[in-house]
Structures are given as structure tokens and as C-alpha cells.
Amino acid sequence: MSTAxxxxxxxxxxxxxxxxxLSAPEPAAQSDVFARGVQALAxxxxxxxxxxxxxxxxGYRAGTADELLDDFxxxxxxxxxxxxxxxGGGRSSNRLLVGLDLPLIAMNPKLIVGVSDPSLLLTAITSRTGLVTLHGPSVMWDLADPDAPSExxxxxxxxxxxxxxxxxxxxPLTWARPGSAEGPLIAGCLSSLRCLLGTPWEPRWNGVILAVEDAFKPTDLLDQTFTHFRDAGVLDKIAGLVVGESVGCEPTAGITVGDMIEDLSREYGWPLAQGLPYGHTPRKFTLPVGAMLRMDSSAxxxxxFVSPWVTAP
Known part of the structure; x- marks a missing residue:
């Protein structure tokens, strides 16, 4: 990740x-929900x-890669x-990575907000340009929900x-391993961030605080994903790990996602916190990807966040 x-x-x-x-045609599939979200933003x-x-x-996307990139x-x-x-989200926003105009984005810095599948684009943009992006709500899933928590x-x-x-x-968080750490934040959907491993858009993991969450996947499938991060050397480099609340992630053989992550993280010394509401949860915090985050179990x-995420007014 860029240090500047x-x-x-x-x-x-x-x-x-x-x-x-940037991915699935959710507004076309649920036009009434999308209209409600647009109205809520207003x-x-x-x-x-x-x-x-x-x-x-x-098909299963809102448009061709060229069309969606042109909008963006x-x-x-x-x-x-x-x-x-x-x-909203989807499963194929990584189609857009190769066409991202990174110099254009760097020359025109503005906040970009995404969640779930688009979180891989946020991370790629932050990693390659240094621009702080926001992992936050979506128009379809959050703003359109009349029962969404006000927070x-x-x-x-x-x-x-x-x-x-x-x-x-x-x-409140559950500290599987207490401690403190400080570093730039990388946050996203675990299975989406996996798409960056081994690509030109993979972040520099050294010293980062990594926040991950996922939804609607069983523990054994997420075990495969998190093990890939371990075997790719990511867990050797990070300074701390924050695990979000899982949504619709069923235990496998009685083992929860939290259990699995604790088991795969036993050999590391960095602090590990669980239970952060962000990502797919109805009540969610908006997290500035690339800003400096301090995690401290005793604070x-x-x-x-100990660094600014926008310029001074």
C-alpha cells in the first residue's frame, strides 16, 4: 500500500x-428498491x-466492462x-481492474464508496494511487432499507x-488476542479481496491492519479462502486483524467462522479482534481504506482512525 x-x-x-x-445488475432486477435508495440518498x-x-x-452484469468503466x-x-x-455488489467487479484509469483517479481525488464485491476495487485504487476510499453502505442494500439502523x-x-x-x-469487540497495533487499513469482503492475490493490484500488506468479513458462505468455504491468504504470506506481514460480523455464514460441523479464523491465526502474535459491524451487516460503520487505524484492546x-481521511475543510 502507498505510504503517502x-x-x-x-x-x-x-x-x-x-x-x-460495477458488477451485478441489481438496479435492473429490483428497480423499485433502487429508486427507493436513490430517494433516500437525496x-x-x-x-x-x-x-x-x-x-x-x-447477462449477470449491468453492462460490459467498457460501459461500466465509462460510467465510473x-x-x-x-x-x-x-x-x-x-x-450494490455482485461477483465480477474484478473484470474492471485491467481498465481502471489510475492516473485519472489520482488527478481527480474524490471519495469512492463501496461494499462487498466492489471492495476489491476500493483496495486496488487505494493501493495503486494512495487515495483513501470508503468501505461503507450501498444504495441498494442499506439506503433503500426502511428498517436500516439510523447509525x-x-x-x-x-x-x-x-x-x-x-x-x-x-x-464492543471480542478480543481473541489482546494487544495494540497501528497501520493503514485494508478492509473488504474476504472472498472478494482474494481476487487481488497474485495480481498487479495486490496491496503491500506490510504493517497494515486487515479487516475482513463475508456473507452467505459456509465456514469450510471461507476456511479455504482464509488459508489462501495465509499461504500467500499475507498473515506474516500484517500488524493486526479485525474480523467483521458474518451474515448468513453457517457453521460447518459446528465450527463458526470466528473459530476457524482463530485456529488459523494461532501462530501469529498480532492482535485479533472479532465482531465489528461493517460490510454486509444492517448496522455498519463506514471505514476509510488507507487511513491509519489504531487498534488497542485496553483503550x-x-x-x-489517527490520520485524516479527507482534506481539511
Whole structure:
């Protein structure tokens, strides 16, 4: 990961936020849900701008790689767009990696928000440009949910605007291995981040705090994924591990995801915390990928971002 963070400007109420679909055609499949999410974003005080292909469908994707990249790059290049938000998730956003215009992104820094499958794009962009991105809510799954906990939108808007109070992640954690560490954050869906291993977009793992979560997969399948991270040398390099709450991840032979990660992590000395609500959980914190995170099991606020994630107002 780049040691020199590149920061976007904070996003204020009234600013325009571009909405893109980078993988599955969820807005096309559930147009009423998507419309409700767009309306909710407007209700938070922002002006939504929907990408040309965000509501399209091309098989199991919203469009061709060129179409989806064109939407994304247009939002990046448009000076009237203050931030970019992903509509939802999917399984194929890594199709876009080879076409990412990294110089364009670096020259036009703005907050990019994604979750689940697009988290691999956030990590790739942060790793190759230094731009701090936001692992946060989606238009489809979070903003569109009328029963979503209010804390999700509150922390999201606080992160967008750069409020200092948002740096404290106030939630109880279970410490499988107490301790403290500090480093730049990499956060994402475990099975999505796996797509970066061995590619030109793989982060430099040395000294990072790694936060992982996943959803709707059994423990034995996630064991295969996490073992791949171990065997690729990732666990030898990180400074700490934070495991998110799993959603719909059934135990295999009575073994939970948390049990499996603890078992595979026994030989390492870094601190290990479990139970962070982010990613696929209804109540979620928005996490700035690339910002410096301090984790400390003995602190009043065990997870605190100690570097800015946006420029000063």
C-alpha cells in the first residue's frame, strides 16, 4: 500500500454524488428498491446522479466492462461530482481492474464508496494511487432499507463530511488476542479481496491492519479462502486483524467462522479482534481504506482512525 495517502475533499450536504453499478445488475432486477435508495440518498441532503449504465443489464452484469468503466471514469472526471457510490455488489467487479484509469483517479481525488464485491476495487485504487476510499453502505442494500439502523447513515454522513467524531468506532469487540497495533487499513469482503492475490493490484500488506468479513458462505468455504491468504504470506506481514460480523455464514460441523479464523491465526502474535459491524451487516460503520487505524484492546475506544481521511475543510 502507498505510504503517502491521497485525500479527497469532504462531501457536504447539497453536493452531487454519482451512483454507479460495477458488477451485478441489481438496479435492473429490483428497480423499485433502487429508486427507493436513490430517494433516500437525496433525503440525506445530497443530489444523486445515476450513471448511464447503472440500471442496465448484460447477462449477470449491468453492462460490459467498457460501459461500466465509462460510467465510473465519467464520474471521476466530472468536477461537479463530489463523490461516487456503488449501487450494490455482485461477483465480477474484478473484470474492471485491467481498465481502471489510475492516473485519472489520482488527478481527480474524490471519495469512492463501496461494499462487498466492489471492495476489491476500493483496495486496488487505494493501493495503486494512495487515495483513501470508503468501505461503507450501498444504495441498494442499506439506503433503500426502511428498517436500516439510523447509525448506518449517521456514521456514513459523518465520514463523508470528515467529522472528527467519526474517527472513533464505538462498538464492543471480542478480543481473541489482546494487544495494540497501528497501520493503514485494508478492509473488504474476504472472498472478494482474494481476487487481488497474485495480481498487479495486490496491496503491500506490510504493517497494515486487515479487516475482513463475508456473507452467505459456509465456514469450510471461507476456511479455504482464509488459508489462501495465509499461504500467500499475507498473515506474516500484517500488524493486526479485525474480523467483521458474518451474515448468513453457517457453521460447518459446528465450527463458526470466528473459530476457524482463530485456529488459523494461532501462530501469529498480532492482535485479533472479532465482531465489528461493517460490510454486509444492517448496522455498519463506514471505514476509510488507507487511513491509519489504531487498534488497542485496553483503550476506551479500541478502534480509532489517527490520520485524516479527507482534506481539511
Amino acid at each position: 495517502a491521497r485525500l479527497a475533499a469532504p462531501v457536504s450536504k447539497g453536493d452531487r454524488i454519482g451512483i454507479v453499478t 433525503g440525506l441532503g445530497y443530489e444523486p446522479v445515476v450513471g448511464a449504465h447503472a440500471t442496465g443489464r448484460s 471514469h465519467q464520474m471521476i472526471a466530472d468536477p461537479s461530482i463530489a463523490a461516487i457510490m456503488c449501487a 448506518t447513515a449517521e456514521h456514513f454522513t459523518a465520514m463523508l463530511s470528515g467529522q472528527s467524531t467519526a474517527a472513533r468506532v464505538d462498538t 476506551e475506544h479500541p478502534l480509532t
